[in-house]
Amino acid sequence: MQTGVDLNESEQEIMSTVELFPTRSPARAEPAPRAAPGNIEAEQALLGAILINNDAFDRVSDFLRPEHFIEEIHRRIFEIASSLIRAGKIASPITLKTFLGEHDLGGGLTVQQYLARLAVEATTIINAHDFGRAIHDLATRRELIRIGEDIVNVAYDSPVDASPREQIEEAEKRLYQIADNGKYGGGFQSFADALKTAVDLAARAYERDGHLSGVATGMIDLDHKMGGLQASDLIIVAGRPGMGKTALATNIAFNIAKAWRGEPRPDGSMQTLDGGIVGFFSLEMSAEQLATRIIAEQSGVASYKIRRGDITEDDFHRISQAMMDMQRIPFYIDQTGGISIAQLAARARRLKRQRGLDLLVVDYLQLLSGSKSRSDNRVQEITEITTGLKALAKELSVPILGLSQLSRAVEQRDDKRPQLSDLRESGSIEQDADVVMFVYREEYYLKNKEPRPGSEEHATWMTEMERAHGRAEVILGKQRHGPTGTVELSFEAELTRFGNLARVDNLPEMH
Numbered sequence: 001m002q003t004g005v006d007l008n009e010s011e012q013e014i015m016s017t018v019e020l021f022p023t024r025s026p027a028r029a030e031p032a033p034r035a036a037p038g039n040i041e042a043e044q045a046l047l048g049a050i051l052i053n054n055d056a057f058d059r060v061s062d063f064l065r066p067e068h069f070i071e072e073i074h075r076r077i078f079e080i081a082s083s084l085i086r087a088g089k090i091a092s093p094i095t096l097k098t099f100l101g102e103h104d105l106g107g108g109l110t111v112q113q114y115l116a117r118l119a120v121e122a123t124t125i126i127n128a129h130d131f132g133r134a135i136h137d138l139a140t141r142r143e144l145i146r147i148g149e150d151i152v153n154v155a156y157d158s159p160v161d162a163s164p165r166e167q168i169e170e171a172e173k174r175l176y177q178i179a180d181n182g183k184y185g186g187g188f189q190s191f192a193d194a195l196k197t198a199v200d201l202a203a204r205a206y207e208r209d210g211h212l213s214g215v216a217t218g219m220i221d222l223d224h225k226m227g228g229l230q231a232s233d234l235i236i237v238a239g240r241p242g243m244g245k246t247a248l249a250t251n252i253a254f255n256i257a258k259a260w261r262g263e264p265r266p267d268g269s270m271q272t273l274d275g276g277i278v279g280f281f282s283l284e285m286s287a288e289q290l291a292t293r294i295i296a297e298q299s300g301v302a303s304y305k306i307r308r309g310d311i312t313e314d315d316f317h318r319i320s321q322a323m324m325d326m327q328r329i330p331f332y333i334d335q336t337g338g339i340s341i342a343q344l345a346a347r348a349r350r351l352k353r354q355r356g357l358d359l360l361v362v363d364y365l366q367l368l369s370g371s372k373s374r375s376d377n378r379v380q381e382i383t384e385i386t387t388g389l390k391a392l393a394k395e396l397s398v399p400i401l402g403l404s405q406l407s408r409a410v411e412q413r414d415d416k417r418p419q420l421s422d423l424r425e426s427g428s429i430e431q432d433a434d435v436v437m438f439v440y441r442e443e444y445y446l447k448n449k450e451p452r453p454g455s456e457e458h459a460t461w462m463t464e465m466e467r468a469h470g471r472a473e474v475i476l477g478k479q480r481h482g483p484t485g486t487v488e489l490s491f492e493a494e495l496t497r498f499g500n501l502a503r504v505d506n507l508p509e510m511h
Contacts, residue, residue: 037141038070039134046131047077048122050085051092051115056125057085060132068139073114076100093119140178147174172346215276215359215399218255220500221487222474226435229256229359229399230481234390236365236429238404238418239439240411244472245403246285246363247293247496248439252401253278253361254294257331260358276358277330279351281344283367287335293496298322302494330355340369341388348392357398362389364403365429383428390432404429406438416445420477436478441491443468472498 049056066079080099081091089095093115100111151171158167214228229235229252239245259275282290296303299322301315311319332355334347344362351357362368370381386402393400406422418438423429430436446465451457472491476484490499 036070036145037138039138040071042131042134042138043069043071043074044118045122046128046135047074047081048118048120049125049128049131050078050081051096051119052122053125054081054085054091056128057081057091059125059129064132064136068136070138070142073105073111077115077118143178144175147171147178169343169346172350173342215256216259216274217252218259219252219474219487219489219498221489225476225485225487226479226482229401230434231397231399232394233399233434233480234386234393234432235399235401235435235437236404236423236433237401237437237439238406238423238429240406240416240418242444243439243441244491244496244498245439247491248474248498249361249363249401249403250280250290250293250496251297251498253280253359254297254329254331256359257329260330262356270356272356272358277356278332278359278361279348279357280331280333280361280363281339281347282333282335282363283337283339284363285335287333290333290335294326295319295322296495297497298326300495303496304494337367338369341385344368345388345392348396352396352398357396360393360396360398360400362400362402364405365389366405379428386428386432402433416440416442417473417475418477430478433478434480435476438475438477440473440475441468441471442473443471471501 046056046060061082064078066075066082069075069078077096077100080096084091084095093112096115097112100115102110102112105111105114151167154167155164214226214230214233216223216228217226237245237249256276257278260272260277261274262270262272265271280290285293292303292306295301296306299315299318301311301319305311305315306319332351336343339347348357348360365382365385368385370384389400389402404423406418410416410418410422417440420430420436423436443465446461446468449461451461470490470492472489474487474489476487478484488501490501491497492499
């Protein structure tokens with residue numbers, strides 16, 4: 001009897017174990033591997049159309065490449081046909097045969113027979129563009145599949161010290177390369193379309209406050225000279241250390257963000273009516289330092305007092321009010337140092353997609369790195385950076401304000417006003433930029449040349465200091481859309497704040 005009881009208890013234990021760990025169902029058969037998307041018939045139809053009428057090639061040549069074909073033999077045929085047509089020769093089954101050889105394609109089919117079949121079964125030239133787009137789109141889908149597989153494999157096999165952020169940025173870079181290469185809309189457009197775009201631009205300028213075609217900087221004289229910051233422009237702000245180029249860029253960026261007004265589009269996104277959404281790459285200063293500068297500018301409390309906590313109760317109220325006002329503005333800061341031009345471009349695209357973007361500021365160019373190794377020539381690296389920034393400005397259709405250092409050659413001259421030849425490290429900055437402006441403050445140099453007090457020279461120096469005090473010059477050394485020249489601004493050193501210079505002709509009448 002006892003044995004039977006023990007057996008029942010054992011059975012109960014076994015049954016409970018079975019309930020906790022149920023028997024697994026037989027493994028399902030693995031799904032058959034899916035074939036990569038492709039359309040052999042479309043490739044054959046397009047190649048046949050090109051072989052019977054070479055004009056069909058012109059309809060696809062601006063976007064279709066040999067690597068877009070899924071079949072290797074089709075890649076070779078398209079590549080050789082392209083070379084022949086571009087050389088002004090005829091691409092036909094007879095001329096292509098010489099370059100493709102006599103090897104067997106399988107099933108006893110020779111290359112010559114295959115070319116003849118393509119030509120015989122070809123469709124009309126009218127459908128060439130549609131077939132080309134279908135081939136291109138399928139190639140894009142195959143590339144997306146490859147990127148997806150690479151993302152999975154790298155995520156599984158990445159080393160311990162690898163950063164997921166780097167993988168995300170690399171994936172974004174590859175995705176945007178596909179998007180950029182996949183555009184059909186290149187090539188010529190009619191002059192009538194260009195005229196319509198120009199008239200629309202003028203109409204928007206007429207309707208906008210200040211009648212500017214570009215984004216208003218808040219500096220009246222500068223806006224009058226430039227018409228605002230124009231979309232797709234690369235604008236370089238250059239100056240020697242201490243001149244205030246970062247302060248000028250910060251002031252302009254904040255003025256634009258503060259003036260932002262928008263309205264929702266039918267698709268839910270926001271359309272900018274005035275001002276703009278600003279992205280600021282602060283490669284030199286931290287976000288806190290940049291914020292302190294802007295707080296000082298807006299509150300009127302010197303930044304060194306804010307940093308030391310040397311403020312009165314009235315100062316604190318002014319800072320608090322300025323901070324409340326600033327929290328609502330669309331101003332975004334990226335303080336990551338030492339990033340490459342490719343990483344900057346990826347982050348700028350992401351910001352435009354997620355938040356919107358109307359102005360991009362880069363402080364400053366020489367702190368960016370190119371994609372090439374450090375052993376390469378620095379001039380070539382700067383060339384890559386400026387070319388990349390100009391391409392990014394056109395792609396995002398926003399002005400990019402890039403800050404740049406100047407060479408020490410300025411210090412060797414009696415007249416310290418900068419020139420285009422003073423741009424540091426590369427002529428590409430001058431070449432790629434649409435606007436080059438220099439920041440110059442005579443007061444900075446006069447301070448360092450104070451003569452002995454009580455002397456005649458000191459009296460002259462005092463007069464010059466009074467004339468230069470609180471003044472700055474923005475020298476437009478290059479401007480594609482307008483005249484060059486000098487614009488005078490006010491400058492408050494304690495607040496690092498540029499502003500409009502009060503002029504006699506703008507003051508109210510004296511009675």
